[in-house]
Amino acid sequence: MPTLTPERWQQISPFLDEVLEIPEGERVNWLDSFRVQKPELADLLQELLNEHCALQRKHFLEGSPIHDTNQSSLAGQKIGAYTLLSPIGEGGMGSVWLAERSDGRFERRVAIKFLRFSIATAGGAERFRREGRILGQLAHPHIAELIDAGVTLPGEPYLVLEYVEGQHMDEYCDQRKLGVEARIRLFLDVLSAVAQAHANLVVHRDLKPSNVLVRNDVQVKLLDFGIAKLLKGEGNPATATILTQEGGGALTFQFAAPEQVTGGAVTTATDVYALGVMLYLLVTGEHPAGRGQLSPADLVKAIVETETPRALDAVMSPEAKMAAEKRRTTPERLRRLLRGDLYTILGKALKKNPGERYSSVTAFADDLQRFLKHETISARPDSFTYRINRFVRRNRLAIAFSSFALFAIIAGIVGTAVQARTARRQRDFAIDQLARAEGINDLNRFLLSDAAPSGKPFTALDLLTRAEHIVERRKTTDKTSIELLTSIGDQYEQLSENASARRVLAHAYELSRNVNDPSVRSRAACALAVAIAYTADTGRAEALFREGLAELDTDPRFALDRAYCLLRGDNVARERGSFAEAEARVQAAQKFLSQSSVHPESMELDSLIDLAESYRVGNRHIDAISTFQIAWGLLARSGRDDTATAAQLLDLWALTLEGAGRPLDAEPLYRHAIAISRSDQANHGLGAWLLRDYATTLRDLGKFEEAENYAEHAYSRALEQGEVLMADTALLQLFQIHLQSHNLKKAEATMATLTPRIERDFPPDHYIAAILAAQKGLLARAQGNLELALELLDHAVSVLESASRTGNRGSEQLPRILVYRSQVELDLGHNEEARTDAHRALEHFANSLSGAFSCDMGRAYMALGNALEAQGKADEAREAYRSAVEQLENAVGPDHPEARTARQFAGRETR
DSSP: OOOOOOOHHHHHHHOOOOOHHHHHHHHHHHHHHHHHOHHHHHHHHHHHHHHHHHHHHTTTTOOOOEEEEGGGGTOOOOEEEEEEEEEEOSSSEEEEEEEOOOSSSSOOEEEEEEEEEEEEEEEHHEEEEEEHHHTTTTTOBBOOOOOEEETTSSSSSEEEOOOOOOHHHHHHHHHTOOOOHHHHHHHHHHHHHHHHHHHHHHOOOOOOOEEEEEOTSEEEOOGGGGGOSSSSSSSSOOOHHHHHTTTTTTTOOOOHHHHEEEEEOOOOHHHHHHHHHHHHHHHHHOOTTTTOOOOOOHHHHHHHSSOOOOOHHTTSSHHHHHHTTTTSHHHHHHHHHHHHHHHHHHHHHOOOOOOGGGSSHHHHHHHHHHHHOOOOOSSSOHHHHHHHHHHHHHHHHHHHHHHHHHHHGSSSSHHHHHHHHHHHHOOOHHHHHHHHHHHHHHHIIIIIIITTTTTTOOHHHHHHHHHHHHTTTTTOOOOOHHHHHHHHHHHHHTTHHHHHHHHHHHHHHHHHHTTHHHHHHHHHHHHHHHHHHHHTOOHHHHHHHHHHHHHHHHHGGGGHHHHHHHHHHHHHHHHHOOOOHHHHHHHHHHHHHHHHOOOOOOHHHHHHHHHHHHHHHHHOHHHHHHHHHHHOOOOOOOTTTHHHHHHHHHHHHHHHHHTTOOOOHHHHHHHHHHHHHHHSSTOOOOOOHHHHHHHHHHHHTTTTTHHHHHHHHHHHHHHHHHHHHHHHHHHHHHHHHHHHTHHHHHHHHHHHHHHHHHHHHHTTTTTHHHHHHHHHHHHHHTTTOHHHHHHHHHHHHHHHHHHHTTTTTTTTHHHHHHHHHHHHHHTTTTHHHHHHHHHHHHHHHHHHTTTTTOHHHHHHHHHHHHHHHTOOOOHHHHHHHHHHHHHHHTTTTSHHHHHHHHHHHSSSSOO
């Protein structure tokens, strides 16, 4: 058989396929025509065709006992000094048999692997045996020993291997629920074995979990090094041997490196890639190409073209809980573990370009060992700074102009909007950017020097006020002024100075109508949309958002502008109660961010926070909590974990935990947010949202006096800012605190103030109005008017059931109000209705909380237990009380009054 290079084979293979499809009697004419068209390939094609015909005449492989369809008949046959006992397995490379030594010299069981390729050429059998002897010298405790190699009389090559009893590595880890670190330690044994092989110039080329067995004594054994490619050929390192030529096509696509698929050079880097895929699978439970079966074409595309997804993303699927359980952790902890160095290590091992991977398996192992010891790894992460540096090197001239604006942003006044805008300007915007930078530099000089010549300290609010004044006093109204005002308005909003934000953003919007720059017009409209949405005028807010988005065409240079607008549209949609639309807008913004030539870290962070918030209001607590954790990691890595953004993120994260019924977990996050935001002990500098939210958690923890103080501050702050919804919800929170602390006099007075406000600000079918009705029902119950209480709760349930069917805001409140109604129904003696409502509430909580502990679940179990006890179902009631104890002790603490009550009910004799 001719010796062919991969390139030569790719040239000739299509023509060989074509001629073999032609009847043998017609091939002569076809070959004559081919010789005229391709004279340089004709002789080679003729030679290959002759060889094919000769093999056919010999019935090549047809009579080989190894491929007998009735494999059981092979038992008892002798192969060299060994007798075949039973088949072990069948794979793409061949069949494997259990055998035992039968020549009487000693007893030993082995595995014999018959390889599905021919050694029918001259010298082929001898070269196969010679290479087998070389490979047999590869000794390592974690490599299954190659004992012998030979060829059967019909020309079938075989390998005699050490017989290993064990499980495939991934199955072994999953069945024993090994943690991530334990899996990595086991994986290090694999790396040491592969490193030894590479030191002997042998590359495996088909590394995969099924080629790694773990014995019961936790010893790892690598299989199939007997068919690996020898890097060192006979006399010429670049020359492939018969073994490697014939075995070249045998690989597992799921673990193949890009160069194997494209016919590139196979080196030690090829094994590094396969090892990266194995580690990715071991720690995440998913293949880098994604979940599910892929077609061969899709798999090839995923290997060669598609960027490997972050290991973090792989554990955000619905199956993440199962994957985490198999690793003895939770989805949140698994995602946290996969965020930092481990993500960087996997990313380097899975680079498409072999030259960008680890230079050796030893280097790969060193970084994993450093990771386990919590030491600095050698791999360089693809950080935002690293990506920007690469962008700068590609676009030095454009960045030279843009840098004027970028340096100006350091003052913090221009903020995210101008930073993102200047960073992405291309060459044709350079002159315009330079002009804008001059104006920004003038502003910076005033703010940072002239405004405080004596070094007098000032607050961020002072700085924004000065910035607003100086921009307003500019003699010209140009695009730079409008951009500055838009950014200042955004910053006011970040500081919860919403009235100031609306004033500045409204002015920026009016001025933007007189310029023709789509970016300036779009950002001004979308920024104002959010400020208006917070006043409950969501109709006008939505119109402003759509107006801003319509300003931008599909030109790639507007990618960041579209992302900016969509992120603000997400806020508008949430205020309207359109959660699915809010989530879709965030995801669209992330798509535009990915399409941009730069990826501003601040916008990436905003998109994560907004996505988590969309999950939260959509009652997807587990997804929200994990996304907030990711966002916090990004914030902390960027050194911004003591900023206003950090306080906002912590508040929303804690609010999500509170919504999931986990006040104990929420409370320290709120305290952290308050410590960042508070300017003095009188709670100045704290936003109404943070004060109100913290009051909720304190109430749930039974700290009523402290909760009342924070709720009153939230109400006053919201009134000062003109925040209608915030003021109403703060007052509603204050009522609940009074009611739960059994201060009926204050509760009645607060309700008298609250009712006309809600009726004025919201329609009867709004979820806020439904919550008000429910709270009035609880007040009626406390006053002894059970019939009125049930009527009010029935109305609240009806409104929220409608919200649940349509996916609107407020549906997350339904299970809580079902628990309230269950209590009233029980008071009235409607025991079956009480049991039904409690059971419905539990089903709702189970769907949204995915098994996490929750005080809401605990209260629902208590309601169910009470109803079951009233029905005389003592055993079922006691089981419900025990479940309540478990939920409440973990969610609010064992010393909480509700937890103590649940323990008392679980331990007493039910009637």
